[in-house]
Amino acid sequence: MGIFSKLKQVFSAKEDADIYLSGLNRSKKSFSQRIRSLALNFKGIDEEFLEELMVVLLEADIGIKTAQKIVDRVENEAMDRNLKSFGEISECLIEQMAQMYEEKGDEAIKRNEAGPTVILMVGVNGSGKTTTTAKLTKRLQEEGKSVVLAAADTFRAGAIDQLAMWAERLQVPCIKGKEGGDPSATLVDACRYAKAHDLDYLIGDTAGRLQNKANLMKELEKMHRVIAREIPGAPHEVWLVIDATTGQNGIAQAQVFLDACHVSGIILTKMDGTAKGGIVFAIRDLLGLPVRYIGLGETADDLRPFDLEAYLYGMCEGLFEE
Ligand SMILES: Nc1nc2c(ncn2[C@@H]2O[C@H](COP(=O)(O)OP(=O)(O)OP(=O)(O)O)[C@@H](O)[C@H]2O)c(=O)[nH]1
Numbered sequence: 034m035g036i037f038s039k040l041k042q043v044f045s046a047k048e049d050a051d052i053y054l055s056g057l058n059r060s061k062k063s064f065s066q067r068i069r070s071l072a073l074n075f076k077g078i079d080e081e082f083l084e085e086l087m088v089v090l091l092e093a094d095i096g097i098k099t100a101q102k103i104v105d106r107v108e109n110e111a112m113d114r115n116l117k118s119f120g121e122i123s124e125c126l127i128e129q130m131a132q133m134y135e136e137k138g139d140e141a142i143k144r145n146e147a148g149p150t151v152i153l154m155v156g157v158n159g160s161g162k163t164t165t166t167a168k169l170t171k172r173l174q175e176e177g178k179s180v181v182l183a184a185a186d187t188f189r190a191g192a193i194d195q196l197a198m199w200a201e202r203l204q205v206p207c208i209k210g211k212e213g214g215d216p217s218a219t220l221v222d223a224c225r226y227a228k229a230h231d232l233d234y235l236i237g238d239t240a241g242r243l244q245n246k247a248n249l250m251k252e253l254e255k256m257h258r259v260i261a262r263e264i265p266g267a268p269h270e271v272w273l274v275i276d277a278t279t280g281q282n283g284i285a286q287a288q289v290f291l292d293a294c295h296v297s298g299i300i301l302t303k304m305d306g307t308a309k310g311g312i313v314f315a316i317r318d319l320l321g322l323p324v325r326y327i328g329l330g331e332t333a334d335d336l337r338p339f340d341l342e343a344y345l346y347g348m349c350e351g352l353f354e355e
Pocket residue numbers: 156157158159160161162163164165186189192240241302303304305306327328329330331335
């Protein structure tokens with residue numbers, strides 16, 4: 034069975050497959066169409082084809098380094114396995130993309146059995162941290178978990194109110210400090226609240242100003258330190274929120290956070306917009322981190338766990354069918 038049939042089989046068995054697919058509608062279409070268009074000039078794996086393939090991968094926002102790796106792998110595989118037809122090469126491409134993602138290995142999401150699990154949301158302003166915090170809260174509530182939010186973005190005017198509004202809508206407590214106050218103090222209060230009320234999760238929404246990297250690092254270090262003092266082993270997860278529509282720029286910005294704290298996973302927002310599907314592979318290759326969730330809209334329901342098979346199926350739907 035070829036990879037596409039396998040993906041289709043796995044995909045069809047998934048409960049919310051259709052939502053996934055319609056959310057990703059725009060990202061997926063252009064990729065499969067562009068790959069299909071390569072068939073027009075296809076005369077075999079020659080330099081011209083590999084160059085055109087490279088261009089399609091770059092257009093999908095895979096980024097130059099990752100695109101080059103994929104092209105090299107496809108070329109080598111095609112030689113080793115004596116692949117000749119366009120169909121075989123396209124399957125090989127999707128296989129290599131899947132392998133590149135999978136071979137980095139995956140750690141399970143950490144949970145604190147002994148008390149509150151603390152998740153810290155980091156990322157540049159506007160990436161969607163606050164909205165994603167709300168979406169995560171909703172998902173956890175649906176799993177029957179109790180949540181407290183910490184409005185630790187004390188920097189941006191309005192950020193505290195924005196989170197508090199979500200908290201009210203979702204009916205969860207929200208611990209707030211003063212605008213311009215110390216975000217670590219808010220986090221300490223939230224940790225104590227979570228312990229006192231025996232809550233399952235604490236999600237901290239932090240500020241993401243990049244203008245001053247030294248300050249950002251200091252602030253994040255302090256947050257880690259004070260949280261760990263309150264709840265041993267915390268923060269259990271630090272999720273970096275990246276706006277997928279910012280493409281390779283978003284990845285470059287992400288590096289600052291990777292330097293500043295121990296990021297354990299990525300949440301890619303705005304995948305329902307003009308984002309190109311390839312960004313997932315660039316992130317995985319360049320940052321080495323798993324994509325935990327993808328954002329598919331602006332409401333509290335628009336967050337889905339990242340699922341490589343469903344995602345790849347979405348990207349290559351239409352590529353192999355008549
Ligand atoms: N279409 C779409 N819009 C999103 C998604 N996630 C967030 N947004 C929108 O992106 C904008 C910014 O989101 P916020 O959650 O305020 O971003 P933030 O990172 O908290 O920004 P600051 O509060 O400035 O730090 C809002 O208008 C959100 O509704 C998504 O998955 N899809």
